[in-house]
Amino acid sequence: MTLPPSAPEDPAAPNSTGLGRLWTLLGTVVAPTTLVTALLYYFGWNHAWWFFNYFGVSSTVLGFSTVDYLMRSLDALFIPMTVTAGGGLLAFWGHDLLRRRLARGAEPRVLRILVPVLACIGAVLALGGFWAVVSPAFFLNRALVLAPLSLALGVALLSYTLHLWRVVLNYRWRDDSSQDPAGPADPEDPADPEDADNPPASPTPTPTPTPPPPPTRPEWATLAEWAIVFSLIGLSLFWAATNYAAAEGETRARRFVAGLPTDPYAILYSADSLSLSAPGVRETRCHDAKAAYRFRYDGLKLVLQSGNQYVFVPERWTPVDGVAVLIPRSDSVRLEFAPPTAGGAQPPHPRC
Incomplete structure (x- = not known):
């Protein structure tokens, strides 16, 4: 074909x-x-x-x-x-x-x-x-x-x-x-002009009709x-x-949690106590009466800031007992960032 x-x-x-x-x-x-x-x-x-x-x-x-x-x-x-x-x-x-x-x-x-x-x-x-x-x-x-x-x-x-x-x-x-509808010619029976007025007794084979094309779809x-x-x-x-x-x-x-030890520390300062009780998070009260931010929180890592919310997780967050902390973004809180120290230890604890 x-x-x-x-x-x-x-x-x-x-x-x-x-x-x-x-x-x-x-x-x-x-x-x-x-x-x-x-x-x-x-x-x-x-x-x-x-x-x-x-x-x-x-x-x-x-x-x-x-x-x-x-x-x-x-x-x-x-x-x-x-x-x-x-x-x-x-x-x-x-x-x-x-x-x-x-x-x-x-x-x-x-x-x-x-x-x-x-x-x-x-x-x-x-x-x-x-x-x-x-x-x-x-x-x-x-x-x-x-x-x-x-x-x-x-x-x-x-x-x-x-x-x-x-x-x-x-x-x-x-x-x-594409096939010839008239069929192939017979070489042993050539056409004779003298017999043009005397057609053969047997009828001429009917040509095979051309098949119709495939139907067109609407x-x-x-x-x-x-x-x-x-x-x-x-x-x-x-x-x-x-x-x-x-x-x-x-x-x-999961990858973010695995990389927490190498992420910068987010040191959170607040004008008022936030009463955070997440595992590994420490609260330190500043004794300076004139300090604008009298409470400091260590052991946090910032996940992201979106809109008016900060999302923190503890450094040692686990799916079993880990918690996430949402802090509204306002003038009453302040953030400082510190690079991770060798061995995963928290940064030194400066005085407020």
Whole structure:
């Protein structure tokens, strides 16, 4: 089976009419910048929630701004976006290689192999992803992003397999239509001009009719197919990125705790007693009656300052008995920072 030389179009080129129409409709409904900003805000919020949840603090009380959440979303989405872009690039390169081979008129044997193989793989992956949606105890849900990626990859493979199957049908129609409908001539029975008025008794063989071309799909069917495919893939990637953002937020919190001995000390001065009783935190009362800040607290490490809140944790914070301290930012408190000393010892205790 070979491609007829007279075929002007590329049979492996995807039908972009429905896809372009879908993007146009989406652009008129949702502004791309607004959608991207909303997604970044959500993933940044998810990252912040799980980071501070590790310390037992609700991130909603910290007064994060939109810029804060957008900055945190970069940490949550850097690896997922890199992996997705790399996988998409490899997929486009592979499709372009197949398209160029078919455009040169090569036999589509590779399609006969790829179509059933990709269909089986895609069906298994999609079925596993759908099963993970309805069954939280399914083994794919035990991994971080295995279930959503299985669903996304399965749907993508099934969609691409359907495209290849349509290419195979197009090839078959072209091969059938390229055959000579009159049939080959018989060299042993040349035409005799004298017998032109005496036709043979047997009837002339009826030419084989050209098979009709494959039916054209209506535009609404193409739009509906692309919309469903992109919805399933988009929701799966959204699911995967959400799980990754949550895991990355908690991982960052664990790394922060592991690096507490090397972080600078935050020495807190206060005009009034704060009655801090966190493990490892010492309160010292200054005896100078004219001191503006008469209470000093050692053994704290600053996590961050957001809005009007300081978030501190003790130097020896542990998930078992560790506490986080939120101090309102005001003129009644003052901070000093001191570098960590050798051996993890606290800085010298100066007089107030």
